[in-house]
Structures are given as C-alpha cells and as structure tokens.
Amino acid sequence: MTDSHLPPVVLVTGTDTDVGKTVVTAAVVATALAAGRRVTAYKPTQTGVTPGEHGDMAEVERLTGATTVEGVRLRAPMAPRPAARLEGATLPALAEHVARVESLRVCHDLVVVEGAGGLLVELTDAGETLADLALALPDCGVIIVARSALGTLNHTMLTREALSRREIRQLGVVFGAWPAHADIIETTNREHLRALPEGLLGAVPVGAPRLEPATFRDASPGWLPGLAQRLGTP
Ligand SMILES: Nc1ncnc2c1ncn2[C@@H]1O[C@H](COP(=O)(O)OP(=O)(O)OP(=O)(O)O)[C@@H](O)[C@H]1O
Numbered sequence: 048m049t050d051s052h053l054p055p056v057v058l059v060t061g062t063d064t065d066v067g068k069t070v071v072t073a074a075v076v077a078t079a080l081a082a083g084r085r086v087t088a089y090k091p092t093q094t095g096v097t098p099g100e101h102g103d104m105a106e107v108e109r110l111t112g113a114t115t116v117e118g119v120r121l122r123a124p125m126a127p128r129p130a131a132r133l134e135g136a137t138l139p140a141l142a143e144h145v146a147r148v149e150s151l152r153v154c155h156d157l158v159v160v161e162g163a164g165g166l167l168v169e170l171t172d173a174g175e176t177l178a179d180l181a182l183a184l185p186d187c188g189v190i191i192v193a194r195s196a197l198g199t200l201n202h203t204m205l206t207r208e209a210l211s212r213r214e215i216r217q218l219g220v221v222f223g224a225w226p227a228h229a230d231i232i233e234t235t236n237r238e239h240l241r242a243l244p245e246g247l248l249g250a251v252p253v254g255a256p257r258l259e260p261a262t263f264r265d266a267s268p269g270w271l272p273g274l275a276q277r278l279g280t281p
C-alpha cells in the first residue's frame with residue numbers, strides 16, 4: 048500500500064458534534080464522484096431527528112446527488128446510547144454496521160461513514176465507538192473534521208492520539224468551516240495542523256452548505272486538494 052492509496056472505506060469523525068462532519072462527508076462524496084468513483088455514504092446512528100425528518104444522509108444526498116444509507120434513527124438530540132434508552136430502543140450491534148458497510152462495498156469503490164459527534168461517542172448497546180468500527184473494518188482510514196476556532200489544536204491532537212494508540216489509519220484533517228477572512232489564530236492553527244504527519248486534506252469554506260448543489264459538487268475537489276490528489280481527480 049502506498050501513501051497515496053485511499054482505502055475503500057473512509058470514516059469521517061469530528062473533534063466534536065456540529066463541526067461540519069456532514070458537510071465534509073458531502074464534500075468527500077462529491078470529490079470522489081468528480082474522480083469517477085462509485086461512492087455512497089452511511090450514517091450508522093442518526094440522532095436528533097424524527098421519523099421522516101431530513102437527517103445527515105438526506106443532506107449528503109441533496110448536496111451531491113449520491114445515494115446514501117442510514118442505520119438507526121432516534122429522536123433525542125443526544126448521543127445514541129442515551130437517546131436509545133429514552134425510546135426503549137435497541138441499537139444495532141457493531142457486526143451489523145460492519146456487514147452493512149461490507150455490503151455497500153460490493154457495488155461502490157468508496158463508502159464514506161459519518162460518525163455521531165466525536166470519535167469515542169458510543170454507537171452500540173455494548174458501548175462500541177466509531178474507533179471500534181474502524182478496527183472492525185478491514186481496509187479503512189479516518190478523516191478528522193476540526194473547527195477553525197481557538198481550541199481546535201487540543202481537540203484535534205486528542206482525537207489523533209486516540210486514533211494513534213489504537214493504530215487506526217489517519218488520512219488527515221479537514222476544517223469544516225473555514226472563514227473567508229481567517230484571523231492570525233486561525234491561520235497559525237492551520238499551519239500547525241498542516242505540518243503534522245498526514246497533515247491537512249483541506250478546508251470547506253464558510254457558507255458551503257448554502258451553495259446550489261451543482262456549485263457544491265463542482266467546488267468540492269478544490270476544497271479538499273489532499274483528497275482530490277489521492278483520488279486522481281481531473
Ligand atoms: N462550511 C460551513 N459553512 C456554514 N455552515 C456550516 C458549514 N459546515 C457546517 N455548517 C453548519 O453547521 C451546522 C453543523 O454542521 P454539521 O451538521 O455538518 O455538523 P456535524 O459535525 O455533522 O454534526 P453531528 O455530530 O450532528 O453529525 C449545520 O447547521 C451546518 O449547516
């Protein structure tokens with residue numbers, strides 16, 4: 048495997064909830080589509096939406112036109128385990144998520160999996176996390192979505208350390224919402240993360256989810272040059 052190899056399963060985690068994982072997932076999907084890949088996205092546990100309500104995968108579909116799959120859906124806007132407890136629901140076991148990803152791989156070159164909140168949020172009744180899902184999948188890598196705000200260095204390094212100590216492959220960091228006029232702190236934080244091993248894959252500009260889907264799709268590879276290069280995007 049070369050450094051430029053992109054695994055067939057990419058897990059998108061964040062340094063926190065609300066950092067832009069869904070929008071980055073859509074940008075990764077759009078970048079892969081532009082490179083001619085058959086790509087889909089999967090959200091194992093979607094919380095904070097009622098039946099019929101627009102969830103994260105619907106947003107990815109709206110922005111990219113790709114088809115997506117949702118695992119379990121829960122109403123409460125909280126972590127999956129307490130949300131399931133409130134509803135008296137059972138969460139799918141890790142093996143079910145692994146099987147779902149494997150089945151999606153059959154017809155796709157790339158499966159992009161979006162976590163819930165950060166890396167160590169529990170996704171199953173047994174307390175397994177997105178990190179455990181990464182360990183259970185044979186050939187995958189993780190993208191970390193970070194905020195551009197002050198505080199992001201610590202949150203990003205904590206997430207990197209949690210991945211490193213589990214020997215989970217890291218693909219790089221993406222800023223979920225990069226301001227048009229970055230201040231000195233944002234700029235120096237960006238340079239700091241760029242200098243790390245794996246470094247920065249890119250940054251999604253503020254306002255990206257409000258773009259017309261066609262514009263979002265066209266612009267995505269330019270936001271993620273580190274990924275577009277590995278995909279051989281024209
Ligand atoms: N680049 C951006 N510019 C402007 N708004 C953004 C951008 N990225 C995300 N947002 C907005 O910020 C909010 C949180 O983003 P998003 O839903 O992608 O977060 P998330 O990390 O996926 O959260 P969750 O843990 O719930 O899955 C949304 O309202 C989204 O539209």
Ligand SMILES: C[C@H](N)[C@H](N)CCCCCC(=O)O
Nearest residue numbers: 064094095124125126163164
């Ligand atoms: C409801 C929210 N938007 C996410 N889907 C779930 C975030 C879980 C975060 C749990 C935590 O770390 O406190």
Ligand SMILES: [Mg+2]
Nearest residue numbers: 068069103161
């Ligand atoms: Mg999301």
